[in-house]
Amino acid sequence: MSEKEIKNLEAIFEAKIARDEKIEPKDWMPEKYRKTHIRQMSQHAHSEIVGMLPEGNWITRAPSLRRKVALLAKVQDEAGHGLYLYSATETLGISREELYEQLHSGKAKYSSIFNYPTITWADIGAIGWLVDGAAIINQVPLCSTSFGPYARAMVRVCKEESFHQRQGYEIMLTLANGTPEQKEMAQDALNRWWWPSLMMFGPTDDMSTHTEQSMKWKLKRKTNDELRQQFIDQTVPQANILGLSIPDSDLKWNEERGHYDFGPINWDEFWQVVKGHGPCNKERLQTRVDAWEEGEWVRDAAMAYAEKKAERKVKQAG
Ligand code: BYC
Numbered sequence: 001m002s003e004k005e006i007k008n009l010e011a012i013f014e015a016k017i018a019r020d021e022k023i024e025p026k027d028w029m030p031e032k033y034r035k036t037h038i039r040q041m042s043q044h045a046h047s048e049i050v051g052m053l054p055e056g057n058w059i060t061r062a063p064s065l066r067r068k069v070a071l072l073a074k075v076q077d078e079a080g081h082g083l084y085l086y087s088a089t090e091t092l093g094i095s096r097e098e099l100y101e102q103l104h105s106g107k108a109k110y111s112s113i114f115n116y117p118t119i120t121w122a123d124i125g126a127i128g129w130l131v132d133g134a135a136i137i138n139q140v141p142l143c144s145t146s147f148g149p150y151a152r153a154m155v156r157v158c159k160e161e162s163f164h165q166r167q168g169y170e171i172m173l174t175l176a177n178g179t180p181e182q183k184e185m186a187q188d189a190l191n192r193w194w195w196p197s198l199m200m201f202g203p204t205d206d207m208s209t210h211t212e213q214s215m216k217w218k219l220k221r222k223t224n225d226e227l228r229q230q231f232i233d234q235t236v237p238q239a240n241i242l243g244l245s246i247p248d249s250d251l252k253w254n255e256e257r258g259h260y261d262f263g264p265i266n267w268d269e270f271w272q273v274v275k276g277h278g279p280c281n282k283e284r285l286q287t288r289v290d291a292w293e294e295g296e297w298v299r300d301a302a303m304a305y306a307e308k309k310a311e312r313k314v315k316q317a318g
Contacts, residue, residue: 017218022148025091033217036210037147038092039108040219045085046103046110050284052078054118055127063121070167071124077160084157088149104289112270113200115278122175122182122189128168130190130197130235136161137231138201141221169238176242183243190239191247198262199270201228207267232260 009028016023023029052075059075062068086096102108113131118124139161142154175186202224205211214220222230232251239246250263272278 017146020144020146020218022151023146024148032213034092036214036217036219037150038089038094040210040214041085041089041092041147041150042094042099042102043109043111045082045089045099046108047114048078048082048085049103050110050114050288051131052082053284053287054114054116054280055124057118058121058124061121062124067171074128074164074167077164081153081157081160084153085150088153091149100292104285104292106276106285109274111200112273112278113196115273115281115284116192116196117280119192120185120189122172122185123193125168125171125175125186126189126193128164128166129172129238130168130193131200132161132164132168133235134197134200134231136165137227137234141227144218144221146218172242172244176244186242187244190244194247195265195269196273198228198232198265199273201225201231203267203270204265229259232262236260 010030013023013027013029013033016027023033055071055075055078059068059071062071086099089099090096099108103110113134118127136158139154139158143151143158145151145154172186172190175182177183202208205223205225208224211220211223215223236246236251248263250261252261253259254261273281276282
């Protein structure tokens with residue numbers, strides 16, 4: 001393709017972004033746009049799949065049938081989110097096998113939050129309330145992201161996340177209004193999950209490598225810091241209703257800014273977890289690799305069946 005033709009395609013692409021039109025898989029797009037989307041969307045898909053593990057840990061120990069049914073449904077929804085997102089990523093010309101390989105080899109990232117352990121039942125409440133609460137804030141703007149398949153997948157994901165957030169908050173509400181031991185368990189879960197939840201939004205804007213370009217492409221509609229602040233402002237009143245205290249002595253309403261001020265985030269901890277040295281990184285990855293290897297016979301059987309069926313069709317047609 002000549003330089004002039006590329007410039008022309010670039011102009012068409014930029015004009016579409018400016019008009020808020022969706023970019024579809026068959027449209028021309030700059031290579032960097034395609035790669036950035038593969039990176040973010042696949043990391044998002046991996047996060048959903050790995051995100052099933054900390055909660056899956058509690059399915060057999062949920063305290064009642066009602067809690068078990070809700071938790072099962074939530075974890076199944078997460079599998080579904082992963083599958084929509086892998087399919088949407090495949091439209092950018094990368095195979096599912098390649099995506100899995102990137103996760104299993106440790107090349108691809110997934111959200112830092114899923115490398116923390118779920119020690120008590122209250123952790124399931126805290127994940128629904130805080131982690132899904134953070135996910136909604138991060139993902140609602142993604143419903144209007146510029147790449148069509150990602151934006152459309154996000155609409156359904158957000159509806160389901162909203163149910164997840166409520167099931168978590170309801171667990172916290174029950175514990176916070178329960179016995180002193182139950183309330184203490186809820187407080188302990190909030191203490192352990194608060195800061196990692198703030199880290200989910202990614203590094204501060206001045207440290208974020210991708211935000212500026214992703215905002216220009218309308219992949220990201222808000223910056224990491226804007227979303228983090230929105231999460232804090234929304235969550236503090238919810239903690240007050242629960243009668244639990246947020247583990248941050250610097251947390252204070254700032255009348256002038258119209259936002260809560262908050263204390264420093266431990267970015268060393270964040271980067272340690274992102275680089276694979278969090279409390280559960282090794283266990284999480286190993287579980288995924290084992291699932292992939294143990295499922296090989298299922299994939300082989302499905303492929304063999306599909307081939308046999310295709311052969312039979314050809315014979316019948318001939
Ligand atoms: N954990 O330039 P930045 C869920 C990486 S699933 C690990 O700001 P970007 C749920 C980042 O990848 C939650 N790594 O990046 C599921 C980059 O490294 P690379 C997942 C992180 O992409 C089950 C570097 O740091 N949600 O909600 O502009 C149950 C610099 O960052 C993290 C999504 O994936 C992190 N927390 O912004 C319950 C949403 N943060 O790639 C809930 C879609 C940053 O250059 N993704 N890094 O090696 C996004 O919105 C954006 O990718 C992020 C990061 C805001 C996460």
